[in-house]
Structures are given as structure tokens and as C-alpha cells.
Amino acid sequence: MMEETVKCKKQSRTEVCELNGDVRVHGKSATIRTAITSAFSGNTTWQMRPYARKRDSGAMNNVREWTVKLDKNAKRLENANFSRLVTNHSVPAIVFSLGGYSMNNFHAFADIVVPLFTTARRFNGEVQFLVTNKNQAWINKFKEILRSLSNYDLIHIDDENETHCFPTVIVGLKIHPEYFKELTIDSSFSEYSMSDFRRFLRDAYSLRNAAVDLRRRRPRIMILSRAGSRAFTNTDEIANAAGETGFEVVVAEASTGLASFAETVNSCDVMLGVHGAGLTNMVFLPENAVVIQILPIGGFEWLAETDFGRPAKGMNLRYLEYKIAAEESSLVRKYGRDHEIVRDPSAVIKRGWMAFKSTYLVQNVTVDINRFKPVLAKAFELLQKQSM
Incomplete structure (x- = not known):
């Protein structure tokens, strides 16, 4: 008993x-x-x-x-x-x-x-x-x-x-x-x-890749596409820059069945995305892969580190961030460079989560390719060191 x-x-x-x-x-x-x-x-x-x-x-x-x-x-x-x-x-x-x-x-x-x-x-x-x-x-x-x-x-x-x-x-x-x-x-x-x-x-999910292995192929980068807010507006330019860096490029949206999407993620060595729920799929990446999180304007540093930065490191993944400049945000085109929302995000954040959410979680991102290329190069370098 x-x-x-x-x-x-x-x-x-x-x-x-x-x-x-x-x-x-x-x-x-x-x-x-x-x-x-x-x-x-x-x-x-x-x-x-x-x-x-x-x-x-x-x-x-x-x-x-x-x-x-x-x-x-x-x-x-x-x-x-x-x-x-x-x-x-x-x-x-x-x-x-x-x-x-x-x-x-x-x-x-x-x-x-x-x-x-x-x-x-x-x-x-x-x-x-x-x-x-x-x-x-x-x-x-x-x-x-x-x-x-x-x-x-x-x-x-x-x-x-x-x-x-x-x-x-x-x-x-x-x-x-x-x-x-x-x-x-x-x-x-x-x-x-x-x-x-x-x-x-x-x-x-019967995923094949436990760890990154580049002995017989180019490294593969997944660019997370999003519908609605926090989307890339120049995905093709980002993909071209990644290709020029040496990556094989996959552009995908996490809207397919989870099993098939997990398989696609597991076949990649880098995941690139704007801060958002789609980055959670890094759980399917192989060990020693790289996560690149794009931080929009608005004081995302703490959220980015808490939700994905620290967890990525705990999963034995390498982690890189790219903080966009104001000119890369759709909020500049909507409000102007001198508006409080762009100039002083801390003032908006003080009004609470709902003010932050309704303002900064609805922006889109146009990546400045020249500013971003060094981040792609760093990700490529990390993978090459791993394969040596």
C-alpha cells in the first residue's frame, strides 16, 4: 500500500x-x-x-x-x-x-x-x-x-x-x-x-543533427520571416548579404507544422530573427549553432537577454545581438526622428508594459546592410572556428 x-x-x-x-x-x-x-x-x-x-x-x-x-x-x-x-x-x-x-x-x-x-x-x-x-x-x-x-x-x-x-x-x-x-x-x-x-x-522529432558539423558543406543560416509586426522589410537584401558572406540561406516563417519546422531549424547552423516568439525555435538548433537576435528600438535589452540571450547560452548555443539604429525602424518613418517615441524610449517605458507593447512591439525593421555585415561575418567566423 x-x-x-x-x-x-x-x-x-x-x-x-x-x-x-x-x-x-x-x-x-x-x-x-x-x-x-x-x-x-x-x-x-x-x-x-x-x-x-x-x-x-x-x-x-x-x-x-x-x-x-x-x-x-x-x-x-x-x-x-x-x-x-x-x-x-x-x-x-x-x-x-x-x-x-x-x-x-x-x-x-x-x-x-x-x-x-x-x-x-x-x-x-x-x-x-x-x-x-x-x-x-x-x-x-x-x-x-x-x-x-x-x-x-x-x-x-x-x-x-x-x-x-x-x-x-x-x-x-x-x-x-x-x-x-x-x-x-x-x-x-x-x-x-x-x-x-x-x-x-x-x-x-527524429532530428538528425546533435551538433554543428561543417566538414562537407557551407554553413546554413535561417532568416526568420514574420507576418505583421517586427518583420524585416528588406529580407532579400539580408539574404543576399548572408550569401555573400558564405552562407547557404533559408528564409522561413514558423507557421508550418512544428515537426517539419523543427527539422528545418535543425538543419541550420545560424538562426537570425527580430526579437519575438519565433526565436524560441532555437531549441531545435544543433549544439554550437549561432543565434542572432535583432533588437528594435525601445529598450529591448533586458527582454532580449532574459528571453533569448541567456537561454541560448544555457543551450550551448553561441549568441550575437544587433541593435538597430533609429533609422532602421519603421517608427522613424511614422513619427519622425525627433518624436519622443524615437528620441526618448525611457519616457514611454515608464508608462508601463501596455504603453511599451502598443508602441515598440508593432515596429518593423529595415536592416542597414553595411552596419549588419560585420555581425554576419562574426557568425561565420564562430562556425569556422568550431569546424577546425
Whole structure:
């Protein structure tokens, strides 16, 4: 008989409860109950939203709240107002949400995929996923990852009126305890590392290239194309400059199926893009590849380093930045060189995230090729040194 234990941990980014024993999950009422017959002096009820960005109200407003209850009396558990229709499971379960910002590619990985890996991998597939906030588009996009982490069809638990019984239920996903450590697994806090995660991705998507190997070919650069804002307006010129530097050039938009796009990314040695969610696909690059992030005007330095700069280094990728001049931004053509938005971004930033977002996240970029060529040359040089 499994020992009854309850371990709940609150961190800056997430809350996780692991319940062992006779654990019962009722989806319609969003309630999880278990009996604790041994002495227990802590809280007996928790309200939890199982999504790993808990201080962000914009995200958490789209996450269903669950109640976790500990019954000190086993009879009370038996008499709980749950459906008498019961499905018994012999494997552990993990409850997590597909709400929040899940349809943004960066948040899909940072808030769900990486935490799900760190939480579920130890079960070697013998774990049942209970998904709250049903999101079929997300499930379709990440089906290879879900299948590689669980041997069982996931359950849309919100739809379930019958009671599901498990020997273990984990509510919430484990993530790096520091709030602004994005796309990071610190092996001092986890039994896994980002190298393990990237190896897992290569297996899940059958990616061939574990590390950059240029012995028989030219280096390949992917230029990330975007529709709408933060797009390159002179992609052809950038591609020509990259070709003149010595690269084979691929221009791609991350709008195709994730499996095929992952394969294309993995075939490249450099990824080039304006700050945005598309750069998250660097997780599929081979080891020692180069990431070039273009920083628009508006004070992107902290965001760029937090979201992609530091994570790239943690993935054993080389990282370069190119900060555009004001004249390379569409905001100059829209407002003029002397407008506050162009001249003094700090004044706009002081008005808060929404002011920043509505102003600086909607610009496009016309790269000054002469200014940018040294960055391409540096990326090429880094790869050549690697292949020597």
C-alpha cells in the first residue's frame, strides 16, 4: 500500500502539489481530494491554478482554478459529493493548464513544455496527463512532445463528470524557482538539464543533427520571416548579404507544422530573427549553432537577454545581438526622428508594459546592410572556428 504523503511547494513562478495515496479527481467541480490518516498539521485546502506564470494576472485569468482538499478522515473522502461513476488508474497523473498565453510559441515552451518535461520525464511515459482549459490547437501542435512524455491518451479533465482515482497526482508543473529564468532547467534544482531537454526534443522529432558539423558543406543560416509586426522589410537584401558572406540561406516563417519546422531549424547552423516568439525555435538548433537576435528600438535589452540571450547560452548555443539604429525602424518613418517615441524610449517605458507593447512591439525593421555585415561575418567566423 502506498504511503500517504502530501508535498506542496509555492515558488515565485509556480505552485506544485504532489499527493500520494488514494487521490480522487473530479473534473466538473475542479476538485482533487485525498485522505490523510496520519498526523498532519499543515493546510488542508489549497486553491491552485496549474500554470507556471502565477504572478502574471493576464495569463492566470485564463487558467481554471482547482481546489485541493485533504480529508483527515477516510470516511469523509468516501462520502464526498463526487460522482459514483469511478475510473481507477494504476499510474500517476499530472494536472496542468493549456490556458494562459499557451498559443504564443515562447510561452508554450517557457510556461508549459519545459516545465512539463521536468515534471513528467521521470515517469518514463507511465503517467497520465489531465489537461484543464482544453486547447485542441495546442495539443495538435505539440502532439509529438505529449506522446513522447506519456504512453496514454490525455484526458480533458474539465469535461469529466465521473471520478478518476490515482495513486499519485501532481497538480501544477515544476519550473526554475527564479521568476525571470526563462527556457532554463538548472540541474541544481532538477534531475534534468537543458541538454537533456534538447536531447529529448531530438528524439521526439527524429532530428538528425546533435551538433554543428561543417566538414562537407557551407554553413546554413535561417532568416526568420514574420507576418505583421517586427518583420524585416528588406529580407532579400539580408539574404543576399548572408550569401555573400558564405552562407547557404533559408528564409522561413514558423507557421508550418512544428515537426517539419523543427527539422528545418535543425538543419541550420545560424538562426537570425527580430526579437519575438519565433526565436524560441532555437531549441531545435544543433549544439554550437549561432543565434542572432535583432533588437528594435525601445529598450529591448533586458527582454532580449532574459528571453533569448541567456537561454541560448544555457543551450550551448553561441549568441550575437544587433541593435538597430533609429533609422532602421519603421517608427522613424511614422513619427519622425525627433518624436519622443524615437528620441526618448525611457519616457514611454515608464508608462508601463501596455504603453511599451502598443508602441515598440508593432515596429518593423529595415536592416542597414553595411552596419549588419560585420555581425554576419562574426557568425561565420564562430562556425569556422568550431569546424577546425
